Amino acid sequence: MSQCVGVVDYGSAGNTFSIVRALELAGTQPRVIKTPNELVNVDKLVLPGVGSFTDGMAELNTSGMTGAVREWAADGRPLLGICLGMQILCDVGFEYGETQGLGLIRGEVRAMQCKGVVPHMGFNRVAVQGDSPLFRGLGSDESLYFMHTFEVQNYTNIIALTEYAGHQFVSAVQRDNVFGVQFHPEKSREAGIRIFQNYLSL
Template sequence: MIAIIDYGVGNLFSLARSLEYIGEKSVVTRDLSILEEADQIILPGVGAFGDAIEKLAQLDLIEPIQKLAASGKPFLGICLGMQLLFETSEEFGSHEGLGLIPGKIVSMTDAFQQKNIDLKVPQIGWNQLEVLTDECPLVRDLQQGDYVYYVHSFYAADCEESLVAVSDYGVKVPGIVQKDNVMGTQFHPEKSGDVGLKILKAFAEVGK
């Protein structure tokens, strides 16, 4: 069973429906006993980093999430959930993340201004993935150039050792990252059609 962490951020049930579609059982919960019993954990999220990490803190979920990740259980962060895996974020101030993957979350707008890049922020829509390594289970069934669906204004930086796949949007946007059992996708697999379903299926089968 896959546990989807419910902390009041994001459309969790579209993710649950996607998992149901590929034949995987899931539960949307913040109950620690259920999270500990689950085979895999997903941390979704949309919105601002600071608000999300504050909600995790208010629910006393930060340390339990860190312990779940340290236990070796397959762990996946999606969109803002992926960003929360990193050490810090500079979105609307400076915030500490979960510290599960080395690196920081930075502003796409600032990067574009520094490089005189004329692209819209946020990045909303489909973009191609360039897979850099086949060692991550999430890319098991992917092809170079597969399209996935993004919605974001900030992106991960200083995370070269954890890069699995990137997309080109003025800058190289980390699309998939991994450190040991902890993985993340900046894009939304549940909104990425057949490609996204393949990624979710691959995650659901980690360790099986």
């Protein structure tokens, strides 16, 4: 039986279409999830996102998905956050004020402090740290696509780092069954599809 992958759609802060298309290319038929009752029979969850931390959490709170995602992770089921989706996995964000996140990854989300132009946009190398199943079959110095102004400041759950304009930031995290990537796999060509395939094979 094929698995069902849910893609959380949280309104204006989401970018579900491109994620759905990439997951289809990776070999699965994803289901768009807007409310907690749609999580029935879903095996894995993807939390995409673009825009601000504040807007993203507001959308999740309004739909009731905040508690549902926390319960999902607590049950030990796989969860992958992408870009803003990775950021809101953290404890707190400081974009347009202080906003509480999902609290699934220990970390804070703050504006990038670097000498380069922000947003950090385009392909950049991802230096894999350790042996995470998410990067299986990829090089330790793979180039993936980024587009972000804020970064996750986290020093305990790091599985990848990236350097931009002399500044090193966290580009992927993992805490047990919860994964987060700052880059966009859906815009990262073959390497991004491989990451989705790795996630599907967990």
